[in-house]
Every structure is written in C-alpha cells, then in structure tokens.
Amino acid sequence: MTAVVVARALSRRFGRSWALTDVDLEVAEGEAVALVGANGAGKSTLLSLLATIRRPSRGELRLFEQPAHKAQEKIRARLGFVGHATFLDDALTARENLRFHAALFCVADSARKVDAALAAAGLGGRAHDRVEGYSRGMRQRLSLARALLHDPQLLLLDEPFSGLDPRACVWLAERLRAEKAKGRSLVVATHQFEHVLPWCDRVVVLHMGAVVEVAAARSRDAGGWALRLAAVAEGRA
Amino acid sequence: MSFWRVAHAVLRKDLSAEWRRKEVLTSIVMFGLLTVVTFVFAFDPSRHAREDVVPGCLWTAYLFAGMLGLSRSAAKDSQDGGMQALLVSPADRGAIYLGKLLSHAIFMVVGEVIVLLFAVLWFDLGSRQLTPAFFAFIVLGTLGFVAVGTVFAAVSQKTRLKEVMLPLLLLPVLSPIVMAAVEGTALVMSPEGPRGMKSWLQILVAFDIVFTTLGFLVYGYVLEE
Numbered sequence: 001m002t003a004v005v006v007a008r009a010l011s012r013r014f015g016r017s018w019a020l021t022d023v024d025l026e027v028a029e030g031e032a033v034a035l036v037g038a039n040g041a042g043k044s045t046l047l048s049l050l051a052t053i054r055r056p057s058r059g060e061l062r063l064f065e066q067p068a069h070k071a072q073e074k075i076r077a078r079l080g081f082v083g084h085a086t087f088l089d090d091a092l093t094a095r096e097n098l099r100f101h102a103a104l105f106c107v108a109d110s111a112r113k114v115d116a117a118l119a120a121a122g123l124g125g126r127a128h129d130r131v132e133g134y135s136r137g138m139r140q141r142l143s144l145a146r147a148l149l150h151d152p153q154l155l156l157l158d159e160p161f162s163g164l165d166p167r168a169c170v171w172l173a174e175r176l177r178a179e180k181a182k183g184r185s186l187v188v189a190t191h192q193f194e195h196v197l198p199w200c201d202r203v204v205v206l207h208m209g210a211v212v213e214v215a216a217a218r219s220r221d222a223g224g225w226a227l228r229l230a231a232v233a234e235g236r237a
Numbered sequence: 238m239s240f241w242r243v244a245h246a247v248l249r250k251d252l253s254a255e256w257r258r259k260e261v262l263t264s265i266v267m268f269g270l271l272t273v274v275t276f277v278f279a280f281d282p283s284r285h286a287r288e289d290v291v292p293g294c295l296w297t298a299y300l301f302a303g304m305l306g307l308s309r310s311a312a313k314d315s316q317d318g319g320m321q322a323l324l325v326s327p328a329d330r331g332a333i334y335l336g337k338l339l340s341h342a343i344f345m346v347v348g349e350v351i352v353l354l355f356a357v358l359w360f361d362l363g364s365r366q367l368t369p370a371f372f373a374f375i376v377l378g379t380l381g382f383v384a385v386g387t388v389f390a391a392v393s394q395k396t397r398l399k400e401v402m403l404p405l406l407l408l409p410v411l412s413p414i415v416m417a418a419v420e421g422t423a424l425v426m427s428p429e430g431p432r433g434m435k436s437w438l439q440i441l442v443a444f445d446i447v448f449t450t451l452g453f454l455v456y457g458y459v460l461e462e
Contacts, residue, residue: 053324053461076327085318087325091254103246104326106239130257 001028002065004154004185005050010059011209012045019045020209022059027154032176032186034196034217036225037206038233043189044084046206047158050187051081064153077105080152082160086143090132094123094142097131098149105150113149121145122171137168144175154185161192169195194222207232243328247336251310255344260313265306265348270355272298277359287360292422294360296378296415298352303345303382304407308400310341311390320391320460330457334387338452341383341390349375370434371425377441378418384448385410392459414448417441 005027012020020042027033035043048054049061052068052075061068063075081087088097098117102110118127121141131139140160147155157176161169169192177199180186188196197203197217203225205213212232220228255261276294314320323333353375356362386407393402408415421437 051325053321055461073327073329076325079325081325083318083321085316085321087318087322089250089254089319090317091257092250096250096253100246100250101322101326103242104323104328106242106327 001030003028003062004064005187006060006062006065007050008060010046010049010056010061012049012054013057018057018209020049020056023206023209023211025204025211027185027187029153029185030180030183031202032180032188032196032200034193034200034203035187035189035206036191036193036203036229038229040208041206042209043206044158045209047081047083047156047187047189050154051079051083051156052076053081077150078153080147080150080155082140082143082147082155082157084158084162086131086139087146088131088139088142091130093128093130094118094134095127097142098146101146101149107150117145117149136163137165137171140164140168140172144172148179152184154187155179157186157188157190159189159191161190161195173199193225197222197225205229205232240329240332243332244335244339247323247333248339251337251340252343254313255310255340258313261306261309261344262348264309265302265344266351267302268305269298269302269348269352272301273352273356273359282360287362287366288423288426288428291356291360291362291366291426292419295353295356295375296419296422298356299345299349299375299379300382300411300415301404302348302352303379303386304404306344306348307341307383307386307390308393308403310344311394311403312399314391315394320394324460330460331453333460334453334456337456338383338387338449341387342380345379345383346376349379366426368425370431370438371422373438374418374421374425374441377438377445378414378422381414381418381441381445381448382411384445384452385414388452388456388459391456414441414444417444 003026005025007023007025010020010023011018023046035046037043049056052072055069064078066075068075095114095118098114099110102114107113118124121144123138123142160172164172173195176186180199190196200217203215203217204211273294276290280290389403389406393399393406396402417437417440421434424431424434
C-alpha cells in the first residue's frame with residue numbers, strides 16, 4: 001500500500017525550545033491514525049508540519065511520495081485540514097465561504113460541489129445565513145465541508161471534537177468513519193478517544209514532542225488508553 | 238487562469254466581508270476626519286496658506302488612518318485562522334498578495350475620497366488645487382503605501398506587539414514614498430506652479446514598481462515563516 005505520509009526524525013524548534021523531536025511516522029493510503037497526548041505534547045505542531053503550514057527544523061517529510069517542501073502546490077491540493085480555528089469568515093454566508101475555498105483550490109464545477117457539500121453537512125437550509133449566527137457544531141460541520149470540498153486524499157484534523165455537544169460529536173465521528181471508508185487517509189489529533197477508536201487503525205502517543213508509543217487502536221479500550229496517557233504524562237511509562 | 242481566479246476570489250471575499258462589517262473603512266474615515274479636524278483647528282485656514290497646510294494634513298490623515306485600517310484588516314484575517322486558510326491552500330501566494338493589495342487599495346481610496354470631501358469643504362479647496370496631478374500623487378502615494386503595508390500588516394500579526402509593530406516596521410520603509418507624495422502634492426498646490434513636480438512623480442512611480450514587485454515576491458515567504 002502506498003504511504004501518503006513518511007516522516008523521518010521530524011523535528012521542529014520554536015526559539016530555543018523543541019516542540020517536536022525525531023518523530024517517525026508513516027500513514028498508508030486509506031489508513032486512519034489518531035495522535036494522542038497531553039496538551040503541549042506536540043500534536044498540533046506535527047499536524048502543522050504535515051499540513052505544510054510550517055517547515056520542519058530538522059528531519060525529512062515526504063507526502064504522497066514527494067518531498068513536502070518541494071512540490072508544495074501539488075501536495076496542498078491533496079490535503080484537507082481542519083484546525084483549531086474554523087478558517088471561516090463570520091461575515092460571509094456558508095455558501096460564500098465554501099465558494100471562496102473552492103476558488104483557492106481551483107475546484108472545477110464548484111457551484112454544484114458547494115451545494116453537495118452543504119447538503120452533506122446538513123446545512124443546505126442555512127446556506128444563505130452568515131456564519132456568525134452558527135453554533136459551534138454547525139461551524140465545525142461547515143469547516144469539515146470546507147476541508148473536503150476539493151476531495152483531498154489526506155485529511156488532517158486538530159481536535160475536531162473540542163467544544164461539540166455529544167450529538168455533534170457522534171455526527172462528526174460517523175462522518176469521519178464514512179470518509180475513511182471511502183479510502184481517504186486521516187490523521188486526527190484528539191483527547192476524545194471514544195469517538196475515534198472505533199474506526200482508527202493506529203494510535204500514536206506523543207509526550208513532550210516525542211513519540212512514546214505506536215499501537216493498534218483496538219489494543220486498548222478508551223479507558224485503557226486514558227490510563228496509558230495518564231501514565232505517560234506522569235512519567236510512569 | 239487560476240492566478241486571476243484566486244486574486245479575484247480574495248478581493249471579492251475581502252470586499253464582501255467589509256461591506257457587511259464596515260470595520261476597516263470606518264477606522265480609516267473616522268481617524269482621517271479626526272486628523273483633518275485637528276489640522277483645521279491648529280492651522281486656521283483663514284490665516285494660513287492652504288498649500289502650506291493641506292499636503293501635510295492630508296498625508297498625515299491618509300497614512301495614519303491607513304495604518305489603522307491595515308491593522309484592522311490583518312487582525313480580521315488572523316481571527317478564525319483566515320490567514321492559515323490561505324496557507325493550507327495551493328493558491329499562488331502572488332495572487333493572494335494581489336487580491337489583498339487591491340482590496341486594501343479600494344478601502345484606502347474610498348476612505349481618502351470621503352476625507353478629501355471634508356478637507357475641500359473646510360480648507361475651501363477649488364479646481365486650482367484639485368488638478369489631475371494632485372489626484373495622480375494621491376493615487377500613486379496610496380499604491381506605494383498599500384504595496385508595503387499589505388506585506389508588513391501580515392508580518393506584524395505574527396509578532397507579539399501586532400498593531401504596535403506595524404508603524405514601527407512600515408514608516409521607515411515608506412519614507413521615500415511619503416517624502417515624494419507630500420512634496421509632490423505641495424508643488425501641485427503651490428501658487429508658483431508645479432515646477433519640479435515631474436521628478437517627484439517619477440520617484441513615486443519607481444518606488445511603487447519596486448515595492449509592488451518585492452511584495453509580490455516575498456508575500457508567500459512572509460506568510461509561511
């Protein structure tokens with residue numbers, strides 16, 4: 001199976017401190033990987049490197065079998081990113097936001113795809129409403145629709161469940177499971193294991209910028225992973 | 238094709254958002270008018286020659302109001318990851334710069350026209366002062382300002398001081414543009430006629446070309462690092 005992500009000794013420094021040190025990671029086509037760890041473990045930094053928003057200070061990163069910082073335009077066209085922020089403009093309507101992102105990604109037949117994305121996100125009826133009137137859950141659904149609009153091969157998600165109510169979490173988890181089933185690769189940074197364990201293949205545990213464990217997602221249940229993380233955070237692992 | 242599509246999308250999005258928010262334009266107009274009013278009170282137009290006061294008054298209003306507007310615009314871009322949204326896309330960074338530059342230029346020109354209308358009223362300016370050359374200096378000075386300002390507004394948002402950092406970065410770099418714009422505007426309004434105006438115009442055009450080209454080339458790097 002083709003590897004969509006190959007990271008070797010990936011490191012990133014901010015000033016004098018290293019946020020990520022010598023991280024090795026491989027993600028295969030159609031595979032879903034959960035990044036877990038305490039706050040400050042390096043999950044968001046790793047995702048920002050995979051999203052090519054930041055450059056690694058050291059190490060090698062290949063995306064879709066190409067050096068990440070050589071064929072950036074081609075690579076970015078195959079990436080979808082849902083970050084902490086929604087990347088949406090509050091003053092615009094849902095449709096206007098998606099049409100803007102369609103233009104940035106040069107999506108062909110954008111009007112039809114925007115309508116389809118809004119319908120898939122369950123926002124067809126609110127397409128003409130400004131995003132400022134949306135709830136957190138609706139914004140997150142729209143943010144996911146934005147990230148999927150250009151049909152990316154690799155979807156990167158940074159804490160996608162944070163701030164969502166249980167119903168919205170279930171909807172999002174089901175949607176992500178469906179995207180994986182379509183053959184998309186996913187890398188999800190999260191604290192909420194219960195939503196990702198049923199469909200993730202592997203869990204990568206990060207602590208203080210380093211990978212401390214890579215295991216099959218189903219090797220533990222949500223409670224087991226929580227205990228494992230607590231042990232890592234307390235330095236008992 | 239995709240270059241123009243992206244530039245147009247960025248421009249259209251900024252204009253649509255501003256049309257609804259009216260934050261950038263309000264900042265520019267309010268600060269600009271406040272500056273002109275201050276000059277009207279400080280330099281009574283009935284006792285001071287207009288050509289001595291108006292060029293300095295207008296350019297002080299335009300520059301500082303413009304900086305406020307650029308800061309607002311860049312701050313809005315930083316909220317909710319607006320800038321990151323551009324970064325994760327494969328869109329040409331030069332096209333993003335062009336879209337941003339055009340939107341900032343439109344905000345500035347609209348704000349400048351409103352401020353100028355009041356300046357015309359309060360300083361009793363007529364067709365002798367408001368010549369095509371006068372407007373050429375305003376347009377070229379504004380273009381140079383937004384060409385540099387668009388880049389530095391993005392840079393300042395990455396620093397801890399944000400809005401405070403923008404004038405510190407911008408004003409030293411802008412000094413040749415400011416000098417040429419103020420001197421040229423003063424010459425245009427001078428009762429002795431616009432002698433020597435052409436050289437200031439040439440300086441402005443040259444700096445506009447240099448700054449716009451540099452902005453176009455470095456904007457992507459500035460956004461990413």
